Amino acid sequence: MIARTKRFGAAAAAASLVLAAAACSDDGGTGQGTSMDEEDVDSITIWHTGDASQKPMIEAVGAVFEEETGVAVNVEIIDWADAHTKILTAIQSGDGPDLFTGGLSWGIEFGELGGLYDLRQYESENLEDNVIDGLWQSIESPGGELYGVPLNMTTYAMFYRSDILDENGIAVPTTWDEMDAAITQLQGAGYATPFVSTWEPIGWLDWFNYMYEAGGSLYSDDCSEVTVDSPEVVAGTEYWAKRFSEQNVPTDQPDISGFASGEYVFATGGSWNYDGLATGFPELEGKWSSAPLPAGPANAGSFIGGNVIGVMAQSEAPGTSAAFIDTAYSDAGVDAMLAAAAENNVLWLPPRTDKVMDTHLDDANKQALTEIFETSVGPPNCAGWEPASPNVQLALQSIVLEGVPVEEALANAKTEMEATLQ
Amino acid sequence: MTLNQTARPANEAPPEPPKRRPGHRLQHYGPAYLMLLPFAVLFAVFLIYPLARSLYYSLTDFNAIKPPVFVGLDNFTELLANDDRFHKAIWNTFKYVIGSVVLTMVLGLLLAVAFKSTSLRDRLLRTVFFLPSVSAGVGIVLVWKWIFMVDSWGLANTVVRFFGGDNRSWLAEPAMSIPILVTMAVWGGAGYAMVLFVAGINAIPDELYEQASIDGASKARQFWHITLPLLRPVLVFVFITSTIGAFQIFEPVYLLWRRSASIVGGPLDSALTIVPYLYDMGFNRFQLGYASAIAWILFAIIFLVTLVQLRVTKTFKEFDR
Numbered sequence: 001m002i003a004r005t006k007r008f009g010a011a012a013a014a015a016s017l018v019l020a021a022a023a024c025s026d027d028g029g030t031g032q033g034t035s036m037d038e039e040d041v042d043s044i045t046i047w048h049t050g051d052a053s054q055k056p057m058i059e060a061v062g063a064v065f066e067e068e069t070g071v072a073v074n075v076e077i078i079d080w081a082d083a084h085t086k087i088l089t090a091i092q093s094g095d096g097p098d099l100f101t102g103g104l105s106w107g108i109e110f111g112e113l114g115g116l117y118d119l120r121q122y123e124s125e126n127l128e129d130n131v132i133d134g135l136w137q138s139i140e141s142p143g144g145e146l147y148g149v150p151l152n153m154t155t156y157a158m159f160y161r162s163d164i165l166d167e168n169g170i171a172v173p174t175t176w177d178e179m180d181a182a183i184t185q186l187q188g189a190g191y192a193t194p195f196v197s198t199w200e201p202i203g204w205l206d207w208f209n210y211m212y213e214a215g216g217s218l219y220s221d222d223c224s225e226v227t228v229d230s231p232e233v234v235a236g237t238e239y240w241a242k243r244f245s246e247q248n249v250p251t252d253q254p255d256i257s258g259f260a261s262g263e264y265v266f267a268t269g270g271s272w273n274y275d276g277l278a279t280g281f282p283e284l285e286g287k288w289s290s291a292p293l294p295a296g297p298a299n300a301g302s303f304i305g306g307n308v309i310g311v312m313a314q315s316e317a318p319g320t321s322a323a324f325i326d327t328a329y330s331d332a333g334v335d336a337m338l339a340a341a342a343e344n345n346v347l348w349l350p351p352r353t354d355k356v357m358d359t360h361l362d363d364a365n366k367q368a369l370t371e372i373f374e375t376s377v378g379p380p381n382c383a384g385w386e387p388a389s390p391n392v393q394l395a396l397q398s399i400v401l402e403g404v405p406v407e408e409a410l411a412n413a414k415t416e417m418e419a420t421l422q
Numbered sequence: 423m424t425l426n427q428t429a430r431p432a433n434e435a436p437p438e439p440p441k442r443r444p445g446h447r448l449q450h451y452g453p454a455y456l457m458l459l460p461f462a463v464l465f466a467v468f469l470i471y472p473l474a475r476s477l478y479y480s481l482t483d484f485n486a487i488k489p490p491v492f493v494g495l496d497n498f499t500e501l502l503a504n505d506d507r508f509h510k511a512i513w514n515t516f517k518y519v520i521g522s523v524v525l526t527m528v529l530g531l532l533l534a535v536a537f538k539s540t541s542l543r544d545r546l547l548r549t550v551f552f553l554p555s556v557s558a559g560v561g562i563v564l565v566w567k568w569i570f571m572v573d574s575w576g577l578a579n580t581v582v583r584f585f586g587g588d589n590r591s592w593l594a595e596p597a598m599s600i601p602i603l604v605t606m607a608v609w610g611g612a613g614y615a616m617v618l619f620v621a622g623i624n625a626i627p628d629e630l631y632e633q634a635s636i637d638g639a640s641k642a643r644q645f646w647h648i649t650l651p652l653l654r655p656v657l658v659f660v661f662i663t664s665t666i667g668a669f670q671i672f673e674p675v676y677l678l679w680r681r682s683a684s685i686v687g688g689p690l691d692s693a694l695t696i697v698p699y700l701y702d703m704g705f706n707r708f709q710l711g712y713a714s715a716i717a718w719i720l721f722a723i724i725f726l727v728t729l730v731q732l733r734v735t736k737t738f739k740e741f742d743r
Contacts, residue, residue, distance in 0.1 A: 081680070085705045092486040113487040113708065193589075202594060202689065251689070252572035252591035263574060387707055390685050397690050401596055 034319045035123070041317040043072040044324060045097040047090075049083035049307060053346050057152075058101075060340035061333040065324050071317075073324060091115035091313065098315040099324065101307040107148025108141045108381055110310070116147040117311040122322035126329035130352045134304060138378030142223055148310030150351035151328060152337075155376050156199065156209055156293055156302040157368065159259060159267045159277065163287040164191075172291050176213070176239060179266075179294040183247050186265055193248050196258065198269035202244070202251050202400050204393045206268070208303045210240040212377055213296025218417070223382035226417040228392070229410045236296060237399065237406045244400045251400060260284055268293060271369070274361060275347045290368045292375065304376035306349070334358075384420035391416035480714035490711060497715035508716065510691050511699040512723075517600050518695060519668040522607035526664055527657070529608055530615025535645070538620050548620065551613035563677040566606050567593070570678075593678060596692035603693060606674055611667075615660050622656035623649060658735045662728060669724050672697040696720050 048058050055077055062073030076097065078086055083102050090096025091110060110116050119127070127149055131139070140146055160172060165182075168189055173179040179195075186194035197206050211218075214236030217227050227233070243249040259267040260281040267273070277288060293302050309328065311321040327333045334350045335358070341348035342360035349356065353373045357366050379385065395413035398404040480497055482490035501508045533551055537544040554562065569577040570592035579589045592598050626649065634644045650657075675698045679688035686702045687694030696716065704713030 088486060088705065088708065113485060115487060203685065250572045250589070250591045250594070252594035254573045255571065257575070258573045261574075390702075393685060394690060401594075401690055 039317045039320050041071060041320055043074055044099065044315075044317055044321055045074040045076065046099040046101065046309075046324075047076050047078050047083075047087065047097045049078055049080055049087075049100070049102040051079070052077050053344065054152075054348070056340040056344050057337040057346070057348050060336040061328050062324075064330075064332050064336045065327045068327065069320070069323065071320055071324075088115075094314045096312055096314060098317055098321040099309060099311055101151050101309045104135075104138055104150065104305045104308050105379055105381075105386060107139055107146075107308040107310050109386055111141060111145060111147025112383070115313050117313060117315070117318045117322070118145040118147060119149065119311065119322055119325065120144075120146045122319060122326075124322070124326045124329075126326050130329050130354075132304070132351065132353055132373060132376065134373075134375070134377040135351075137381055138304075139308060140381060142381060142383055148308035149325060149329070151307045151309040153271070153304060153306040153349040153351060153373070155271050155304040155306075155349070155369075155372055156206075156268055157271055157273070157290045157372055158293050159256075159269065159273055159288060159290050161259065161262060161265045161287060162289050164262060164265050172289075173266075173294045174291070175294050176296055180247075182266075187248070191263075191265055193250065193263065194265040195243070195247060195249055196254050196264045196267050197243075197249065198253050198256055198259075198267050198273065201249065201253055202397050204389055204396060205303055207237065207240050207396050208379070209268075209293055209301065210296065211236040212301045212303075213293070213299050214239065215296070215298025218380050218385065219382045219421075223380070223421070226414050226421060228417060229407070229414045232298065233410060234406055237396070237410060239296070241399050241406065256280070259288075271347065271349055274365060275345075279345060289364050292368060292372045300375045302372050302376045304373070304378050306351070382421065384417065388417045388420040476714045476717060479711050480718050482711040483709075484711040484714075485708040486710050487708070493711070497712050498719070501712070501715055501719060507687075507691060507694065508699060511687075511694045511696050514600060514691075514693065515669060515671070515695040518603055518607075518671060519665060521600065521604040522611070522668050523661065523664045525604060525608045526611040526615055527660060529612040530660070531619050533612060533616040534619030534623055535649070537616070538623050548613075548616065551616055553613065554610045555614040557610075559673055560677065562610060563606070563674050566602070566674075567678055570602060594689050596688070596690045599679075599688050599692035602678070603671065603674055607668065607671075611664065615664070618656055618660055619653065622653045626652045654735075658731070662731055665727060665731070666724055669720065669727075670697055671695050672701065676701070696723075 046058060046062075048054060055075055058075045059073070062075060066072050084106070087096070087100050087102060087106070087110065090100075091113065092115075107116065111118070127146075131149055132153070135150055139148060139150065162172075164186075165172065168185060170182050170185060171178070173182045183194050200206050211233050214232045216230055216233030216236050219225065220227055244251055254264070254267075256267060256269065256273055256276050257280075258264045260277065274290070277284060292300055295301075309325055311318050311325070315321050328337070329352065334352055334355045337348055337350060338355065338358050338360075345360070347359065347361065349359065349369065353370065356370050356373060359366060359369075361369070392413040395404075395409045395416065398412075399406055399409045479490060481492060481494060483493050483496075484490035533548075537547045537551075571579070572589060572591045572594070573579070574583070574589060576589075576592075578592055582588070582590060592602065630648050630652075631644055634648060639647070672695075675688070675693050675695055676686065679693050680686050686698045686706070697720070700713050700716040700720070703709045703716060
């Protein structure tokens with residue numbers, strides 16, 4: 001009897017995982033571009049994907065918006081781990097917030113499913129001119145729709161221990177060759193692991209930097225062809241793989257504390273490390289700084305991500321919600337967010353590069369971030385990349401973990417990408 | 423009453439049952455049905471309906487937003503014939519189930535034999551070994567994640583370096599994924615099995631051991647010929663429940679290896695098991711029809727495995743007779 005009950009329970013438990021989101025369905029839709037004046041609402045609600053430390057920034061721009069329009073903004077924080085599922089469930093149930101923020105690629109992803117409004121249906125004063133150039137390929141759908149725009153940015157940066165570099169007479173590397181020379185010299189000086197990647201070292205994200213710096217791309221400009229087997233991508237991939245096979249770079253992502261202790265001299269990673277280092281290791285002040293990733297043979301460049309903000313299809317106030325997004329891009333909105341960030345000692349990188357210099361970082365780091373944003377590039381918007389990316393990652397891992405030749409692995413990746421290219 | 427008084431001639435018709443008034447049955451059982459109704463309604467709404475709905479979705483192409491499109495058995499065909507990741511998930515799951523169930527039972531039994539008495543020492547040690555079973559699952563997994571961190575301060579690397587080795591990327595080595603999962607499962611589950619085994623062992627009459635001792639049987643012989651056979655019902659219970667639980671492993675895989683939104687399963691999918699794959703398909707890629715098909719295949723696997731276990735157990739019982 002117990003076995004039978006357990007057996008039944010097993011199936012129910014497994015099935016319920018799926019059914020939680022599948023109990024009912026509803027068509028998404030697009031709005032007709034109603035203006036804010038036509039909507040009589042007192043408040044709008046936004047689900048922000050992130051942690052509680054970011055809430056004051058959203059509330060700050062919400063206060064600006066309320067002052068301008070009289071519409072209050074309710075901010076709810078949802079965790080990254082659950083956000084994708086929660087937003088999807090909200091879309092399919094038709095019961096959710098007016099706005100959401102989430103991963104950079106989620107705008108197109110949810111928009112193509114019918115879950116978001118096209119922001120181009122609404123008048124905007126601040127959006128078009130201020131979105132970072134390298135991000136348009138990530139947020140504009142192949143059909144030209146704009147389902148979401150960046151709210152804040154995250155990018156790869158290279159953090160380095162300036163004190164250790166000074167001790168060893170090493171200049172901050174700006175190219176691959178200089179980085180190789182620095183690593184060799186530091187290993188000779190007794191640093192067994194001078195270089196680490198703290199953001200998915202054997203994931204496609206880290207690889208994307210090297211692939212781009214070598215001049216490669218995942219797809220052709222019009223998304224009609226997969227170009228992941230080009231000579232440029234091969235060169236970038238070989239250099240990326242060399243990190244692990246020849247330079248003792250760990251394949252797992254280490255904690256930034258190893259950088260703070262001086263075990264690692266260089267650490268590439270997300271821009272959240274600025275906060276982690278400044279607040280977690282105040283004793284390191286003056287002993288570290290940051291720089292753009294070393295440039296490859298073709299380009300300087302860093303992967304850029306962040307939160308995208310979009311208007312949910314079930315919102316009864318899409319015009320008001322779109323107006324809120326426009327406010328988030330206005331001078332007053334960005335200034336309010338940056339003031340709240342400084343007050344809470346949290347790094348908040350606004351989507352406007354002209355405002356990076358207004359963050360509370362020191363001048364050297366602000367300068368580094370400004371340079372990074374000038375050459376940063378987001379993930380492709382080609383349909384099929386999202387479902388293909390896990391399989392591409394497996395192909396890349398086979399190079400590092402199984403010794404599969406680069407050309408063969410990239411051919412496998414190409415096959416997977418072509419299968420999902422629509 | 424004698425036999426003669428109750429015997430009835432062969433050609434005599436059996437007496438008709440007493441006639442009952444219409445509605446008697448309802449009157450008799452009505453209150454019982456009424457009291458069962460709340461449970462029955464909940465059971466139907468939260469179990470039968472979702473299961474039926476899930477079965478329907480498994481036959482459709484459904485992305486949770488647009489209406490499902492009926493595709494017959496395509497999802498099952500794709501999963502069983504063409505989906506390499508699913509095959510890998512099944513293979514990984516079986517490796518994990520075999521490793522974790524066998525080692526959990528062996529260690530649980532050894533602990534039960536070692537600490538079965540009512541002495542203070544044994545009771546204290548049983549409590550210590552049982553603690554992982556009642557600790558918060560997510561917290562425990564995060565502690566294990568810390569143990570296997572790549573950094574020098576990760577406990578596993580500290581131990582390795584103590585013996586002269588170099589730091590290792592434990593969680594990025596495909597060959598280590600299943601052993602790490604098994605280690606966590608055995609550490610967390612052996613104490614629970616031990617408690618059940620202790621209860622079973624203490625229910626075995628002492629006289630049997632006394633008689634065996636008088637006949638000169640060694641401790642090992644007593645274990646093999648008295649303890650194990652009489653412990654069989656508990657062994658079967660632990661075996662079946664552990665197996666079902668092991669097939670459904672999810673949290674450790676998710677917490678240890680999930681790095682970004684659409685990637686689960688660890689390096690080279692070496693930790694990808696069935697339920698994380700179901701989650702990946704359902705909630706990362708919106709393929710809810712496909713994910714439902716995975717759920718039903720998992721159900722079928724557990725059903726078959728349990729059936730085999732019960733059949734084997736029944737055979738043993740008949741053999742004993």
